[in-house]
Amino acid sequence: MENPEQVVQVATAGEALIDLIVQSDGRYEPCPGGAVFNLSRALARQGVNTLYLNPLSRDRFGRRLAAALIADGVRLACPQPVAQSTSLAVVGLDDAGHPDYVFYRQDVADRAVTADSLIQSCHRVPALEMVYTGALALAPGDAGRYLPWLRAQHQAGSVVVVDANLRPSVMPDLQAYRRNVHAALQQADVVKVSDEDLENLEIPGADVFARAQHLLQASGAGLLVLTLGRQGACLLTRDGRQWRAREPRPLAVMDTVGAGDCFLAGFMAALLARKSGVTGTGALLALSDDAAGRNLLVRAVASASLCVMRRGCVPPTGAEVQARVEQAPCVVD
Numbered sequence: 001m002e003n004p005e006q007v008v009q010v011a012t013a014g015e016a017l018i019d020l021i022v023q024s025d026g027r028y029e030p031c032p033g034g035a036v037f038n039l040s041r042a043l044a045r046q047g048v049n050t051l052y053l054n055p056l057s058r059d060r061f062g063r064r065l066a067a068a069l070i071a072d073g074v075r076l077a078c079p080q081p082v083a084q085s086t087s088l089a090v091v092g093l094d095d096a097g098h099p100d101y102v103f104y105r106q107d108v109a110d111r112a113v114t115a116d117s118l119i120q121s122c123h124r125v126p127a128l129e130m131v132y133t134g135a136l137a138l139a140p141g142d143a144g145r146y147l148p149w150l151r152a153q154h155q156a157g158s159v160v161v162v163d164a165n166l167r168p169s170v171m172p173d174l175q176a177y178r179r180n181v182h183a184a185l186q187q188a189d190v191v192k193v194s195d196e197d198l199e200n201l202e203i204p205g206a207d208v209f210a211r212a213q214h215l216l217q218a219s220g221a222g223l224l225v226l227t228l229g230r231q232g233a234c235l236l237t238r239d240g241r242q243w244r245a246r247e248p249r250p251l252a253v254m255d256t257v258g259a260g261d262c263f264l265a266g267f268m269a270a271l272l273a274r275k276s277g278v279t280g281t282g283a284l285l286a287l288s289d290d291a292a293g294r295n296l297l298v299r300a301v302a303s304a305s306l307c308v309m310r311r312g313c314v315p316p317t318g319a320e321v322q323a324r325v326e327q328a329p330c331v332v333d
Helices: 035-045 060-071 115-123 140-156 174-185 195-200 208-218 259-277 281-286 290-308 318-327
Strands: 010-012 017-022 028-033 050-052 087-093 099-104 130-134 159-163 190-194 223-227 233-237 242-246
Touching (some): 028 087, 035 050, 035 130, 115 140, 130 140, 130 259, 159 259, 195 208, 208 223, 208 233, 223 259, 223 290, 233 290, 242 290, 259 290, 290 318
Parallel strands (some): 010 050, 017 087, 130 159, 190 223
Antiparallel strands (some): 087 099
16 A cells, blocks of 8 residues: 555445546547546545555556556555456446446456455554446446445445446346346445436436435435436435536536546545544434535535536546535525
8 A cells, every 4th residue: 555654535346447438539548437436546646544455456557547546546456466467447428428338347357356455454444434436347248346344334334325326228128227236226325326227217206306216225225315407406314305506507528537536526525524523424414504505515516517628538627616605606596
């Protein structure tokens, strides 16, 4: 691990890959990416001491991923590279800047991990506050890696955050995929989901907010954050409270790559900032006053907004998020 004197707050587990993004001339530009990689960088750039748990490849792409994480202050639980190659994703963008993906993930470095190695890495971190996974780590083929680890962290008292960021187009068995997502959500304290994810999970309900509340009640979580694209986001609690936030005016969107990851990083960073005033997971998630819920959601939206106004996933710093909150405050309902 890097910088042993630094106290780790969050451990992240899941994919780190290279996005091959199509350009206007038909060429593909290789860019470091993956939901867990993006979120790890975004957390560190917002001042959260973050440990990335998965190994990285010794190939050129793996070295680039490691360098990017370390440059942003992320510590590596597996600093020695492995022989497996780096995961790849071919990314196309539609006219609205929304990405679509094709993944190449057989025998790759970030999957060269076991439940026991993840658990042992977290055991070596004193007083770990929070763990996170989601996206491709929720594939049913990886259940043996991540579900035992999530259960162990939940039992250990860490706040468990799961991003139900589904990739149904690359999962051959959607029913098995959905079952594994729901199994992961049973271990979660905080769930992040998009309106599209709710559709892919086939959650019942009269509208998107009813579906989100249904998923929250069916999970083990106390909080659920729902992203709604240009319509902003919503924070829901198990006892039925909701806060909604949106930008006061349309943004100059470059693309949406990494927007959900930056949103969740902003939320997690704001949630961790509450640790100084509360004790225990239950109190941290209680949100006993309206201002607490508003602050979490506003900082998450600000983090995502800064991301979409930049080309590719360039996570904002904590200072940039704070400035955005002060200078262009969200509309909160």
